[in-house]
Amino acid sequence: MGSFARRLRDNSLTLVFLGLFLAALVGQAFVGHAAYNAEQQMQGSETETFGAYVTGPTFLVDVAENWQSEYLQFFLLIILTVWLVQRGSPESKQPSDAGRGSDSEQQVGDHARPDSPHWARVGGLRGQLYSRSLGLVMLMLFVGSWLAQSVTGRLAYNEERESAGLGDLTWGQYVTGPDFWERSLQNWQSEFLAVASMAFLAVFLRERGSPESKPVGAPNAQTGA
Known part of the structure; x- marks a missing residue:
């Protein structure tokens, strides 16, 4: 090849x-x-x-509101699975492994391998940042898309108000108003339900060959397989 x-x-x-x-x-x-x-x-x-x-704002707000809900979902999944568990789910760690883990388990600092990323070997502030980099980047992407949604959503909403003969809302008025939160929450609830369904259904159901599933013959109680 x-x-x-x-x-x-x-x-x-x-x-x-x-x-x-x-x-x-x-x-x-x-x-x-x-x-x-x-x-x-x-x-x-x-x-x-x-x-x-x-x-224009009508299309862009629809795109941004979906992006921010997806990045929020992954940020929360990454962070919450550090401490929270679902016994029997491949999406979860073993209940006894909840937490950040030791340096030896995480292969950082003096416990890093020769082929470990450089920032995992150096320790200090750079090591701390790298050890949380995935969650931090997902949080930044969520915040960025959330801000994009708030700006484009305000423009789209003000276009509707203008056609109805009403005055424009400021950014602060819009992000504390019902249109912004209705757009956000309708996406958040579906993302949270999807993650909860995946974490729970994967305890009992299988998909042969998928890393998102346990081996077909694994016991239901086997966690993190």
Whole structure:
């Protein structure tokens, strides 16, 4: 197998999901544009070009509100599974292993391997940052997409208020108002339910060959397999 083909295989999970993401985003743009213009026509308002729609607040707020809920889900899953457990789930550590773990278990500092990442070997502040880098980056992505949602959501909401002859809301008024939180909570509740369902159903159900599942013959009580 050539080096390029090997790199494709070794990164196939990420590449396929990025491809699915782009396909879904493009699909959302086209059907969202059609739905938006249909609504505009029913209201007797002017339609928008595709370019104006995908760079406008109506499309961008829909994208941002989904992104922020996804990154919130992964941030909480990463952080909460440090201490919280679900006996029998492959998504959980053993109940006795709850917590950050020892330096020896985490292979950091003096316990690092020769091929460990550099920041895992150096210790100190850099080691502390690296040991929490995944959660920190997910938190930053959540906060960034949350802010993007708040800005684009305000613009979209003010467009609706303007068409109704009402004044604009400030950013502070919008993020403390019902439209922003209705958009956020409707996504959060579905993400939280999905994670809870996965953690619990994986105790009893199997998917042969998937790392998200225990081996088919593993006991239901086997945790973290």
